[in-house]
Amino acid sequence: MTHERDRNERKFYYSEKPRLLLSENNRVFALDDNSKKILKDSFFGEERENKLELNPIEALYLVNIRKASCSKDSKQLEFLDLIKIFSNERRIFARYNVYRDWRDRGIIASFIDRIEEKNFDRSPSISYPSKHFELPKLDKELVYIEEDMISLIKADENVEKLFEDFWFGQLGVYKQHTRDKFLKLDFIETLFLAKHGYRVRSIKTGKELSFEELLRKIKKQQKNAEALLDVYEDWRLRGYIIKTGFKFGTHFRLYFPGASPIKEKSQWIHSKHVVHVFPKEAKMIMSEWARAVRVAHSVRKTFIMAIPGMKEEEYEKGEIDFIGYHRKRIGIERPSEDFPKFAIIAFTEDEKLGGKELACALRRADELGLRLIIAISDRETSVTYYVAKRINLPGSKNTYYEIEWEQP
Amino acid sequence: MTHERDRNERKFYYSEKPRLLLSENNRVFALDDNSKKILKDSFFGEERENKLELNPIEALYLVNIRKASCSKDSKQLEFLDLIKIFSNERRIFARYNVYRDWRDRGIIASFIDRIEEKNFDRSPSISYPSKHFELPKLDKELVYIEEDMISLIKADENVEKLFEDFWFGQLGVYKQHTRDKFLKLDFIETLFLAKHGYRVRSIKTGKELSFEELLRKIKKQQKNAEALLDVYEDWRLRGYIIKTGFKFGTHFRLYFPGASPIKEKSQWIHSKHVVHVFPKEAKMIMSEWARAVRVAHSVRKTFIMAIPGMKEEEYEKGEIDFIGYHRKRIGIERPSEDFPKFAIIAFTEDEKLGGKELACALRRADELGLRLIIAISDRETSVTYYVAKRINLPGSKNTYYEIEWEQP
Numbered sequence: 001m002t003h004e005r006d007r008n009e010r011k012f013y014y015s016e017k018p019r020l021l022l023s024e025n026n027r028v029f030a031l032d033d034n035s036k037k038i039l040k041d042s043f044f045g046e047e048r049e050n051k052l053e054l055n056p057i058e059a060l061y062l063v064n065i066r067k068a069s070c071s072k073d074s075k076q077l078e079f080l081d082l083i084k085i086f087s088n089e090r091r092i093f094a095r096y097n098v099y100r101d102w103r104d105r106g107i108i109a110s111f112i113d114r115i116e117e118k119n120f121d122r123s124p125s126i127s128y129p130s131k132h133f134e135l136p137k138l139d140k141e142l143v144y145i146e147e148d149m150i151s152l153i154k155a156d157e158n159v160e161k162l163f164e165d166f167w168f169g170q171l172g173v174y175k176q177h178t179r180d181k182f183l184k185l186d187f188i189e190t191l192f193l194a195k196h197g198y199r200v201r202s203i204k205t206g207k208e209l210s211f212e213e214l215l216r217k218i219k220k221q222q223k224n225a226e227a228l229l230d231v232y233e234d235w236r237l238r239g240y241i242i243k244t245g246f247k248f249g250t251h252f253r254l255y256f257p258g259a260s261p262i263k264e265k266s267q268w269i270h271s272k273h274v275v276h277v278f279p280k281e282a283k284m285i286m287s288e289w290a291r292a293v294r295v296a297h298s299v300r301k302t303f304i305m306a307i308p309g310m311k312e313e314e315y316e317k318g319e320i321d322f323i324g325y326h327r328k329r330i331g332i333e334r335p336s337e338d339f340p341k342f343a344i345i346a347f348t349e350d351e352k353l354g355g356k357e358l359a360c361a362l363r364r365a366d367e368l369g370l371r372l373i374i375a376i377s378d379r380e381t382s383v384t385y386y387v388a389k390r391i392n393l394p395g396s397k398n399t400y401y402e403i404e405w406e407q408p
Numbered sequence: 409m410t411h412e413r414d415r416n417e418r419k420f421y422y423s424e425k426p427r428l429l430l431s432e433n434n435r436v437f438a439l440d441d442n443s444k445k446i447l448k449d450s451f452f453g454e455e456r457e458n459k460l461e462l463n464p465i466e467a468l469y470l471v472n473i474r475k476a477s478c479s480k481d482s483k484q485l486e487f488l489d490l491i492k493i494f495s496n497e498r499r500i501f502a503r504y505n506v507y508r509d510w511r512d513r514g515i516i517a518s519f520i521d522r523i524e525e526k527n528f529d530r531s532p533s534i535s536y537p538s539k540h541f542e543l544p545k546l547d548k549e550l551v552y553i554e555e556d557m558i559s560l561i562k563a564d565e566n567v568e569k570l571f572e573d574f575w576f577g578q579l580g581v582y583k584q585h586t587r588d589k590f591l592k593l594d595f596i597e598t599l600f601l602a603k604h605g606y607r608v609r610s611i612k613t614g615k616e617l618s619f620e621e622l623l624r625k626i627k628k629q630q631k632n633a634e635a636l637l638d639v640y641e642d643w644r645l646r647g648y649i650i651k652t653g654f655k656f657g658t659h660f661r662l663y664f665p666g667a668s669p670i671k672e673k674s675q676w677i678h679s680k681h682v683v684h685v686f687p688k689e690a691k692m693i694m695s696e697w698a699r700a701v702r703v704a705h706s707v708r709k710t711f712i713m714a715i716p717g718m719k720e721e722e723y724e725k726g727e728i729d730f731i732g733y734h735r736k737r738i739g740i741e742r743p744s745e746d747f748p749k750f751a752i753i754a755f756t757e758d759e760k761l762g763g764k765e766l767a768c769a770l771r772r773a774d775e776l777g778l779r780l781i782i783a784i785s786d787r788e789t790s791v792t793y794y795v796a797k798r799i800n801l802p803g804s805k806n807t808y809y810e811i812e813w814e815q816p
């Protein structure tokens with residue numbers, strides 16, 4: 001079998017070139033039975049009513065890279081002619097280029113309308129533990145400095161416990177917690193504690209600030225404050241320690257339940273995960289999105305992406321550009337005998353990606369039981385792939401994904 | 409001498425604590441002659457009319473970390489009382505914390521109103537070479553695909569030369585330039601070539617696009633297009649090769665004059681510099697700014713920051729938070745006998761920094777002949793320092809800075 005396949009592929013490359021036909025309404029078909037056979041053997045096109053129809057992306061690839069010919073009314077069409085004909089399709093070049101790169105790796109890419117709409121169960125989620133969390137009472141007030149978005153409390157036994165056992169804020173100075181006698185809480189910690197019953201007083205006005213007043217003030221300085229708080233609270237309530245990820249280029253770094261800033265008390269002192277929040281209403285240029293993943297990658301942390309607060313009714317049917325087959329122990333996965341593995345969305349580095357759009361694509365991939373791949377085509381045709389693995393965090397209403405750089 | 413100084417420092421730490429006095433109008437002074445001597449010996453405060461006056465930041469530091477006492481109307485004031493009194497000052501906690509960190513490193517920080525307004529000549533610029541650049545003529549049109557922000561030209565000898573000798577666009581596929589017969593030019597390259605006389609035609613409408621029309625279209629998709637083009641053009645016209653920096657998390661990567669994508673022709677194939685554009689009208693959260701520097705750092709590239717298009721009349725007097733003294737071969741630099749070395753601006757990770765604001769601070773530091781240090785205090789009181797070194801690029805109208813991570 002494998003030998004026959006190899007022969008087919010060789011035949012494709014070294015002898016006959018398939019011939020394509022562009023119909024009146026710009027649909028692409030295999031011109032003759034021989035072309036049809038060559039294409040089918042390499043999993044191009046879809047057979048319907050005895051014809052093999054090709055997706056425009058496949059046609060572009062076959063003409064530009066596989067030296068297929070394509071004609072319309074017996075006039076030969078070049079790659080640029082085809083690009084022009086299909087230039088009304090969304091992101092034609094980016095999608096062509098990702099498809100080309102995938103095929104160039106010797107693996108098969110197909111299209112979502114060629115597979116069954118079912119759960120292929122090829123995307124197991126990653127289980128994270130949860131632990132009971134209970135916030136201790138505190139009879140002291142947090143003093144909030146508006147411009148610095150920080151609050152302070154003078155240390156006593158209870159305040160020290162808040163730092164040592166719960167790792168809220170910073171006592172003293174980073175890694176030298178006995179340097180001074182004040183606990184410093186950042187704006188998210190302050191918001192969280194205010195929401196859960198702690199009292200906060202403004203240093204400037206001397207007035208007590210309710211959680212709502214505090215949130216309103218902070219949102220003026222940090223428009224993503226609510227999304228950040230949502231994610232912070234979600235992990236905190238499952239027993240995690242979540243601190244600034246500034247040193248790792250992300251919003252947060254994450255410690256599993258049981259971590260403590262005091263060496264002797266800690267089971268686990270080095271964070272291995274970072275969390276980055278992508279608000280659902282935000283639009284981010286792909287290169288910026290990739291930058292956040294890259295920093296985490298360079299410091300060997302697992303990058304967790306959060307798109308918090310998506311409501312059930314906000315989900316639309318996510319757009320998937322390609323379906324990806326991968327390699328198996330011997331040879332490659334084939335649409336004729338294997339299930340697909342990936343749902344792929346393709347972008348250029350300069351495109352904008354919306355948080356909601358990404359959440360919908362991730363949901364669609366989950367429904368299909370496929371791993372979502374985010375493919376970014378840079379300005380020099382080089383393609384970078386990121387794979388999203390769903391996290392199972394018991395009790396959480398949000399969905400989180402580990403994002404990893406992938407070489408398919 | 410050194411011994412005497414060491415004794416002074418020891419005396420400060422281990423015996424007497426200076427006593428401070430807060431005046432009616434909330435100015436801070438040394439309370440008595442002994443306090444004045446202790447403080448002066450360690451370069452705190454400024455002497456005027458036989459009194460030693462302290463900056464509020466110094467007072468905060470002395471009270472919180474050096475266990476000084478501070479009283480007003482014979483009432484003792486604590487750190488939080490002082491913070492409250494000075495909470496109208498801009499970013500009081502961030503500046504306090506950076507000052508604390510600098511002093512904790514055993515080096516002296518002072519204030520700009522305590523030094524002479526002159527050029528200390530302690531910030532030599534880094535010279536970059538320039539080379540004559542002349543764009544070859546091309547009689548072919550670029551075909552522009554709007555949605556993908558890319559243009560294509562079918563290859564011939566002249567087009568190949570454009571790629572091989574000038575490294576415009578990508579012929580074939582990245583690192584495999586013979587894969588196909590089309591040169592792909594990204595939107596900045598397309599803009600540059602259009603500006604310098606090349607003809608561009610829209611694939612959708614079939615109409616020729618002037619440079620202005622093209623720029624208008626592209627600005628709708630990429631609001632920083634003009635700033636990016638400005639920087640791109642500036643380096644190109646000095647003979648540099650400037651390509652996407654996507655893989656390094658920046659806008660561009662840079663090759664020195666003479667680089668070529670064809671291995672045999674190149675003197676220098678690996679880029680060692682990346683360029684990131686910070687538009688003067690942009691506001692960026694410090695953590696985002698730092699992220700871009702970090703990615704470059706992690707791949708061992710020199711990070712060049714560009715704030716293009718600043719006009720002479722747009723410069724205002726840049727705000728400098730501290731003046732930094734550093735170490736010397738033996739011991740540390742002291743205001744009594746050494747020139748200052750750094751102009752320091754202090755931020756928190758959550759603050760926004762404007763491109764123009766940064767350009768003004770850089771200019772002010774240049775005028776003083778000091779190196780600008782950007783200090784970022786994270787939410788856990790840890791401070792990260794970046795130093796800016798001015799680049800001398802002959803013929804350029806912009807100023808560029810190498811940004812390096814620094815441990816002072």
